Amino acid sequence: MQCMNPVLELREVSRHFSGVVAVDRVSLEVEAGALFALLGPSGCGKTTILRMVAGLDHPSSGAIFLNGKEAGARPPYERNVSTVFQSYALFPHMTVRENIAYGLERRGAGDVTSRVDATAAMLGIGGLLGRRPAQISGGEKQRVALARSLVLEPGLLLLDEPLSALDPNLRAQVRLELKALQRRVGIAFVMVTHDKEEALAMADKVALMNRGRLEQVGSPADVYLRPATRFAASFLGAVNWIGDAGVRPEAIRVSVSRPGGDVLVREAVVRETMFLGDRVQLTAEAAGQASITAQLSRLDGPFAPGDAVHLWWLPADELRLSA
Numbered sequence: 199m200q201c202m203n204p205v206l207e208l209r210e211v212s213r214h215f216s217g218v219v220a221v222d223r224v225s226l227e228v229e230a231g232a233l234f235a236l237l238g239p240s241g242c243g244k245t246t247i248l249r250m251v252a253g254l255d256h257p258s259s260g261a262i263f264l265n266g267k268e269a270g271a272r273p274p275y276e277r278n279v280s281t282v283f284q285s286y287a288l289f290p291h292m293t294v295r296e297n298i299a300y301g302l303e304r305r306g307a308g309d310v311t312s313r314v315d316a317t318a319a320m321l322g323i324g325g326l327l328g329r330r331p332a333q334i335s336g337g338e339k340q341r342v343a344l345a346r347s348l349v350l351e352p353g354l355l356l357l358d359e360p361l362s363a364l365d366p367n368l369r370a371q372v373r374l375e376l377k378a379l380q381r382r383v384g385i386a387f388v389m390v391t392h393d394k395e396e397a398l399a400m401a402d403k404v405a406l407m408n409r410g411r412l413e414q415v416g417s418p419a420d421v422y423l424r425p426a427t428r429f430a431a432s433f434l435g436a437v438n439w440i441g442d443a444g445v446r447p448e449a450i451r452v453s454v455s456r457p458g459g460d461v462l463v464r465e466a467v468v469r470e471t472m473f474l475g476d477r478v479q480l481t482a483e484a485a486g487q488a489s490i491t492a493q494l495s496r497l498d499g500p501f502a503p504g505d506a507v508h509l510w511w512l513p514a515d516e517l518r519l520s521a
């Protein structure tokens with residue numbers, strides 16, 4: 199689908215490094231105000247795309263448009279784009295205030311103090327302005343890095359694995375904060391991640407990449423519930439392959455009696471149940487079929503190994519793949 203006025207457009211962009219095709223004819227559009235996730239396994243070309251959009255690298259072929267204008271060989275500082283790097287890249291010898299002010303001062307902007315104060319307040323780091331990076335936590339460093347970019351009021355913010363430096367407990371919380379912040383500032387974010395849950399939870403649109411190519415672009419529900427390819431289906435979550443169809447474990451229901459209605463059913467024997475706290479994973483064997491896994495609520499069942507059961511799902515829950 200074509201956006202009305204994309205802030206970013208890639209048209210058939212490729213990048214080759216001496217024999218390696220890092221990015222292979224990628225075309226995509228990012229709408230104004232969107233949170234767009236570039237998702238894929240290590241080495242699939244995500245960072246290379248981000249670097250080309252930032253102007254730190256250039257396509258071997260194809261074109262990049264920022265606000266409808268071809269970016270060409272324009273250097274990073276002439277693009278209305280700011281990048282938050284994975285490492286945050288804060289200047290260790292400067293205070294938080296100096297770090298945030300740095301870009302504005304280089305541009306010779308006015309109102310530096312008040313703009314830094316306003317951005318720091320928005321990110322809840324107003325109390326840290328006098329400290330140096332070594333004196334703040336990982337989560338606070340990430341906010342300082344965000345503040346340093348947002349204070350420049352870019353048209354597009356690029357984030358390279360923005361949550362990867364945070365410990366797992368903090369990640370889930372910062373995920374929500376970052377999404378809320380993006381809504382508030384209304385700036386389009388392009389976020390690189392290899393974490394499917396992060397992409398599904400945060401993005402308006404997910405672009406799934408595989409070996410330099412775009413595998414599928416869509417809303418989180420689109421790519422998860424209607425994956426276009428086997429790669430997309432498997433990368434985004436667990437799948438049971440039953441005959442030609444893929445069925446996600448949470449779409450499979452288990453009952454002792456045979457269900458009625460328009461459902462697909464396999465008779466099976468329970469092999470194992472695993473208690474996972476918030477859910478139960480049940481593995482069963484059906485005739486002529488490798489094992490099938492179902493994710494159940496703790497309130498279903500209980501089922502025990504050796505139980506004869508019916509596994510069933512709705513026709514609409516079968517993943518239909520084109521490749």
Ligand code: ATP
Nearest residue numbers: 215218219220239240241242243244245246247392
């Ligand atoms: P990760 O999640 O591990 O950061 P990625 O999806 O961001 O991976 P890229 O860093 O874009 O992947 O790399 C894509 C491919 O291009 C990889 O095979 C990588 O080895 C290769 N590549 C990237 N930069 C260069 C370079 N400067 N010279 C040669 N090959 C490169």
